[in-house]
Amino acid sequence: MSEQPANAEPPRTDRVSVLLPLPLAGAYDYRVANGMQVGVGDFVRVPLGRRRLAGVVWGPNHAEVAEAKLKPIAETLPVPPLHDELRRFVEWVANYTLTPPGAVLRMTMSVPDALEPPRALTGYTITDIGRLACATADSRLTPQRRRVLAIAADGGAATAGDLGHRAACGVGVIKAMAAAGLLAAVDVPAALPPPVPDWRPAGPPLSSAQEIAATDLIEKVRRGGYGVTLLDGVTGSGKTEVYFAAIAAALEQGRQVLVLLPEIALSAQLLKRFADRFGAPPALWHSDLGHAQRRATWRHVAEGQARVVIGARSALFLPFSDLGLIVVDEEHEASFKQEEGVIYHARDMAVVRASLARLPIVLVSATPSLESTINAQSGRYARVHLPARHGTARLPEIRVVDMRKQKPERQRFLSPPLVQALGDTLGAGEQAMLFLNRRGYAPLTLCRECGHRMQCPNCTAWLIEHRRAGGLQCHHCGYATPMPPNCPGCAAAGSFAACGPGVERLAEETAQRFPQARIALMASDTLTGPHAMAELLERVERREVDVLIGTQVMAKGHHFPMLTLVGVVDADLGLSGGDLRAAERTFQLLHQVAGRAGRAERPGVVLLQTYMPEHPVMRALATDDRDGFLAVEAETRREGNWPPFGRLAAVIISAPDADDADRAARAFAHHAPRVEGIEILGPAPAPLTMLRGRHRRRFLVKAKRDAPLQSMLRTWLDVVKLPASIRVQADIDPYSFI
Numbered sequence: 001m002s003e004q005p006a007n008a009e010p011p012r013t014d015r016v017s018v019l020l021p022l023p024l025a026g027a028y029d030y031r032v033a034n035g036m037q038v039g040v041g042d043f044v045r046v047p048l049g050r051r052r053l054a055g056v057v058w059g060p061n062h063a064e065v066a067e068a069k070l071k072p073i074a075e076t077l078p079v080p081p082l083h084d085e086l087r088r089f090v091e092w093v094a095n096y097t098l099t100p101p102g103a104v105l106r107m108t109m110s111v112p113d114a115l116e117p118p119r120a121l122t123g124y125t126i127t128d129i130g131r132l133a134c135a136t137a138d139s140r141l142t143p144q145r146r147r148v149l150a151i152a153a154d155g156g157a158a159t160a161g162d163l164g165h166r167a168a169c170g171v172g173v174i175k176a177m178a179a180a181g182l183l184a185a186v187d188v189p190a191a192l193p194p195p196v197p198d199w200r201p202a203g204p205p206l207s208s209a210q211e212i213a214a215t216d217l218i219e220k221v222r223r224g225g226y227g228v229t230l231l232d233g234v235t236g237s238g239k240t241e242v243y244f245a246a247i248a249a250a251l252e253q254g255r256q257v258l259v260l261l262p263e264i265a266l267s268a269q270l271l272k273r274f275a276d277r278f279g280a281p282p283a284l285w286h287s288d289l290g291h292a293q294r295r296a297t298w299r300h301v302a303e304g305q306a307r308v309v310i311g312a313r314s315a316l317f318l319p320f321s322d323l324g325l326i327v328v329d330e331e332h333e334a335s336f337k338q339e340e341g342v343i344y345h346a347r348d349m350a351v352v353r354a355s356l357a358r359l360p361i362v363l364v365s366a367t368p369s370l371e372s373t374i375n376a377q378s379g380r381y382a383r384v385h386l387p388a389r390h391g392t393a394r395l396p397e398i399r400v401v402d403m404r405k406q407k408p409e410r411q412r413f414l415s416p417p418l419v420q421a422l423g424d425t426l427g428a429g430e431q432a433m434l435f436l437n438r439r440g441y442a443p444l445t446l447c448r449e450c451g452h453r454m455q456c457p458n459c460t461a462w463l464i465e466h467r468r469a470g471g472l473q474c475h476h477c478g479y480a481t482p483m484p485p486n487c488p489g490c491a492a493a494g495s496f497a498a499c500g501p502g503v504e505r506l507a508e509e510t511a512q513r514f515p516q517a518r519i520a521l522m523a524s525d526t527l528t529g530p531h532a533m534a535e536l537l538e539r540v541e542r543r544e545v546d547v548l549i550g551t552q553v554m555a556k557g558h559h560f561p562m563l564t565l566v567g568v569v570d571a572d573l574g575l576s577g578g579d580l581r582a583a584e585r586t587f588q589l590l591h592q593v594a595g596r597a598g599r600a601e602r603p604g605v606v607l608l609q610t611y612m613p614e615h616p617v618m619r620a621l622a623t624d625d626r627d628g629f630l631a632v633e634a635e636t637r638r639e640g641n642w643p644p645f646g647r648l649a650a651v652i653i654s655a656p657d658a659d660d661a662d663r664a665a666r667a668f669a670h671h672a673p674r675v676e677g678i679e680i681l682g683p684a685p686a687p688l689t690m691l692r693g694r695h696r697r698r699f700l701v702k703a704k705r706d707a708p709l710q711s712m713l714r715t716w717l718d719v720v721k722l723p724a725s726i727r728v729q730a731d732i733d734p735y736s737f738i
Ligand code: ADP
Pocket: 204, 205, 206, 207, 210, 233, 234, 235, 236, 237, 238, 239, 240, 241, 242, 390, 557, 559
């Protein structure tokens, strides 16, 4: 033991450790020049090699580096310091995900120039000439310029970057338009603080169940302190209304709120509701923001001026100055799992952040994940429940169509009952939705002569035909190629057959059967640009669309009063494959899709086309027995010690060369540590044996809940020395099993 002097000296402040937003092993030591004031959490700029980088003062004294070798901190940056809570969160996430802390810090410091003092910006506004050209749809305008003018016409000044981003064109176009007199350059103040949402206007009168739920959450927000509450209620039961009440309570206390959504681009209706209720839009945080906006928002969050942030998973790492509440909407969504870079689950890490910062957190879902359900049952999470749809809206009736008996015609995919129901719905002047979670025209193209299947050269996957865009695409790596004139296998001409349906093919069949119907496609590749989704939703609301055909982007919380029929074209699609959560996810997705029907006064009907009508998922959907389904699912997982009862990690080893991948996998197998309570399965070829040109081998590591999974993995991954061509990726709590 080292000797402690009776009066412990305050930590030396002439040297500090600084964590840089880089994947380095840890923080580096720097010297504090005479007279410079730095504290833990301060943003500073330091030399590293020949560069100067921004980082965060992580602590006093770090390693024993000779005084003479230390370089001095260059400057402190004018930003509020990073809170203790966030520093501990960064370390926690790094530890849990087996990532260097600097790589996690980088997610917090995602806008480096937000650390600079704000400067005045050059903005562009539309001129009278521009207005005239826009109003008269001047034929000399390029489509890009026309888009820019349309955006500039109904907004104030915006930076070239922002305008260009919104109009999907380069900054050069904006500058050229200014030179041509269509736009004028003006000084704009560096990012005005955003308007403050007003908590006072009351929401709608709540039903008694809603009132009980809202009171519970408001109470928790006022009391403060850590606690997780699962807000569980059927679609349309008013969950959003209830968590708005909790947001109002946090605002009343002058604190900040973070709302995490799985896909912010799909949330136009929610944002509008928020603005209607609170009189100001929330701050947004997602990957589609322009740079100037990210920069402004980051600073506003750090300075406490952005009061409510609605964002995608990366918003979890923002430097809130006084966070009072976190809401995770659609908490069951797998897209909260970040699969690249730092691999983490935003819902789970949100719970961690709430616990470190001692905040209430609300997890919201109509189909809670098994993880959250079990936590609620065991009492770790509180639960509030909204049992019924609001008002007169009722849950739709779900009918199972047994495809073994109700066969579609050859090369068709809609069964007789679904065709009949579509006809009835259109005849009644109502809207219908066909759901198929597959983009493109056909998932498989094969040669009728020799059976050759069109496959991706980089992945173990078939190429998907896209007729609208033309050609074949790989949905894993983005490889695209025109349809070859001859079969690569036997050189036969015109021998290709499309097998199976994608949404484009369904649209074709629907148009053939119902030539009068106005059909719209809704898939990620048919909606281009940030406004396409909002425009399409508005067209549906205005009833300019009769049949909406789409993938899961269509399943999300949109509210269409006239939509009374939902046809699920292939209810079995998600059930195959090695995904541990296949049944759970299929249930969640189909339940959510079904929830689109009959949201207003008119009752809705859902038809599920399946070859497995006896499958527990179909039975649970048809009998509206979510809890029964979850109980059976929980039992199966408990028996196998699968999550959430046991823990799981995947280790994927990949290399451009198959033999190298095998050799590395054998080396790992050879060095696998033996640890009580931990079982290593594999190596085996990953289900997608080749992905983006890399051959993949996979280990699954299965651990008892309290086994030291992370430390075992750390030891294991450290001990094997590998050539540079080999990549090793550890995925804690994997959600993707490809
Ligand atoms: P959920 O989030 O559970 O799907 P929402 O909060 O979106 O439910 O509510 C569904 C619909 O019902 C929305 O149009 C919402 O405005 C309306 N609604 C919910 N609760 C009330 C209420 N107490 N008064 C009036 N309208 C309500």
